Amino acid sequence: MNITIRGMKIRKKHSPQAYMHHVELISKLRHSHLVSSLGHSFDCNQEDSSVNTIFLIFEFVQDKSLRSRVSVSNGERLCWTQRIAATIGVVKGVQFLHTGIVPGLYSNNLKITDILLDNNHNVKISSYNLPIYAENKRMVYNGTSVGVKGNLQARINDGDKNDVYDIGVILLEIILGRPIMFHNEVGILKDLVSIIFKFLIFH
Template sequence: MKLGALGLPAYRTFSLEELEEATNNFDTSAFMGEGSKGQMYRGRLKNGTFIAIRCLKMKKSHSTRNFMHHIELISKLRHCHLVSALGHCFECYFDDSSVSRIFLIFEYVPNGTLRSWISGHAWQSLTWTQRISAAIGVARGIQFLHTGIVPGVFSNNLKITDILLDQNLVAKISSYNLPLLAENAEKVGHVTPYSGSINPTNSAR
């Protein structure tokens, strides 16, 4: 698999069959949690790459064309201090081909939240140098959301539980204010971030 400058594969369209295989048909063992931004699953692709999958249920009246401007924005969310988007998948109704569910695929970040590393157990803590590095990383991620893509992504209501650490303890912002997620959240109420109550580190099999 060819990787880009961030060490990530190119953004692409996934098939539903790929996601079903990656999650063992969305088995409960792959389920990470559910909030107003949809259900979250952890999956593993054929090449061994772990992924995080967000499943959004859509209204029957929308076609894939209606969502392409959202997908175009999501495809730009690739930065070393963001939980980057890897791709998407549309599931459509058989009768009229309108979208029933959208799956958004993100990189899987395995090391928990920044909060757990700062206020957690003594054996899991960051040095002051690592904390400063994490703060700088978060600032760079926010700068990218505001100025690195058009249109920018603002009003992110960022919390320390929204910051994940990768295997090298690099800070990555995992919850940002995407219009597609916000529109879906309005139908079901309170917004739950990917990294807060839905923590991908709790789903290891």
């Protein structure tokens, strides 16, 4: 069986027990539109048993990214029915990250290049916020340090908005069939798509 291994360097040294809660959380992420974790391993310092690296083992998805199937001229491109199904799959996967586990995972920095399609064209989100450790009121997600100031609901609301925005960018690329490389393109392209839809509706 093919697998994918993701290694995460740990800057601050802790015992393996300090990470078990987060590893267990990752192992619970079971959804048809998420790349699932299959196991883990710790690379520990022999002198004090502190963790140097966490290796997370994920299922292997052999097909290409969603971008390569909607925004590239060569190769097999998805038809409109398949694109709609892919969009629905992304939304369902994100909904599970928000509500399917406690606490939910927000601000997942969703990118169309991190959304894979298996052999049956089923969407698999391969990159999402993986909590590594929490200490001194700071949390680290995928190597990016995020402050936790403010109440929990405010942070959830902000994270929810971030994911909705990212889904919108992905949807734009699916509709237009070309890569969106810069954030300043989003507003212009959104207005363009809106004009096209209004034209189609009234004509």
